[in-house]
């Protein structure tokens with residue numbers, strides 16, 4: 001059977017690895033050597049599970065969406081990560097990494113954020129643990145996700161604007177890496193997705209794996225079968241998808257569907273559809289598909305969704321693409337907005353723009369009446385109200 | 396003997412200058428190299444601009460961006476360097492990030508370096524292990540030296556490992572920083588240089604990051620074979636309307652105060 005997980009060097013087939021400057025090598029070596037022992041320790045498991053339960057509010061419901069199911073003539077279950085504390089799946093990862101950071105004696109936490117959900121989840125975990133928190137965020141994103149900036153500040157985090165490139169997630173990640181280079185001893189870089197040098201993609205996937213672990217139990221309860229026919233999730237870096245897929249990777253009967261953001265359209269020049277357009281390269285320390293020009297310069301991405309507005313993708317997803325284990329689709333800004341409206345009116349759930357890309361897949365696929373389709377709603381739409389107000393003319 | 400080894404055999408207080416190819420103007424590359432050599436620079440490092448240079452501070456980021464806008468690329472640079480050995484005899488090193496090199500093709504890149512007379516390369520995000528396992532033979536066959544960085548956080552054992560597997564010099568990054576760090580060297584930095592010197596490495600070292608004036612250059616030279624100046628030189632270029640003149644003044648201000 002194919003192996004879909006990282007090997008010892010953090011390789012997923014021909015992807016992954018740790019392409020980092022020497023300045024980061026000691027930190028990465030230290031983390032690589034320790035993360036599995038820490039995660040597998042009884043002490044970590046106890047604290048992590050208790051935080052997930054009592055602080056995050058897990059398990060998150062698996063909700064049978066009756067009216068949506070009727071519309072698409074199939075059985076649709078929504079995995080409600082939007083109901084987590086702070087409003088997205090990102091907190092599963094941050095409460096885990098913060099425990100790892102503490103175990104390693106780090107006092108200062110840095111993070112990058114796009115939609116601000118990871119920034120808020122990091123600032124929250126830092127407030128909880130009494131650790132100093134600095135979040136890098138692109139200037140464009142600071143504007144379009146303003147409520148999350150306020151939340152981070154209330155939580156005591158310093159929000160530093162990234163002003164290079166398109167001033168979005170890629171640029172925030174560059175700044176966070178530069179900070180880490182300059183502060184190698186006391187600082188822990190808490191990455192928000194399954195991207196970056198090994199061991200981050202594997203570490204973050206393990207911390208998000210709780211999503212699919214719960215889906216199995218909940219599907220069994222609701223349908224008598226652990227495995228659904230489809231699992232659908234959106235991908236920016238790919239952490240909610242990695243967590244939603246994790247325990248189904250070796251269950252080949254489960255069709256895995258990842259949905260990227262194509263912005264104004266795959267061929268419009270204003271897109272973030274990495275798998276559709278990318279070829280292999282190295283971004284933020286990892287070999288993976290990425291959007292680049294003929295000279296190997298990274299192409300600035302675009303999506304209405306700040307969390308999906310990234311020119312790369314986690315190396316595991318590149319491997320899932322290569323092996324054919326997952327199907328990759330994309331949804332445009334308009335398709336995502338349409339999906340926001342649909343879910344809101346049919347089910348009374350206002351999703352985040354990111355999550356709406358996963359929901360938009362419903363219109364692109366054919367299901368049978370008996371199929372069980374799980375869609376991960378990675379986050380709630382509160383942060384996107386400004387965009388919804390403008391795009392739906394609600395002012 | 397190659398040009399890098401020759402240089403280190405014969406000289407001390409080596410002054411190495413970094414600049415970004417294609418900055419300030421696309422076709423300045425050869426003018427700058429020639430002027431650097433003429434004014435007493437011992438080694439030149441040409442930066443291949445990248446859109447996302449994560450080990451660089453604001454000065455080199457900005458010069459890279461301008462260079463890319465000007466149309467600089469690896470193939471363009473090799474075109475410019477085609478005849479460089481007709482006029483220039485100091486060692487030339489190319490420095491840049493792995494993604495553009497990977498896209499160009501690592502093997503093709505190394506062979507091109509050898510063909511035009513580039514002596515060495517620095518690719519900060521090509522880690523030692525990757526080089527050692529995948530590319531060392533290629534570099535050695537082509538006679539192109541791969542130069543590694545070490546930092547204050549690099550453990551002694553790893554410094555020795557790197558020393559055993561390189562044949563040019565070791566780039567001693569003066570502090571935990573991106574390029575363009577503030578000038579001057581602290582007690583802690585001097586202690587780190589001394590620690591590295593006590594390892595009795597077979598390769599010489601050059602000190603870089605935070606070197607930008609006569610004082611920091613002379614101090615660095617006490618602890619190594621010389622030093623590398625980057626951001627300070629680029630800042631000077633950004634203000635210059637007469638390179639020939641200003642490069643001469645700059646180099647002389649580093650050497651003689």
Ligand SMILES: Cc1ncc(COP(=O)(O)O)c(C=O)c1O
Nearest residue numbers: 117236237238239240307354379
């Ligand atoms: C609600 C939500 N979903 C999805 C994402 C995309 O991240 P990932 O692909 O890592 O799940 C983000 C990122 O900010 C997000 O906030």
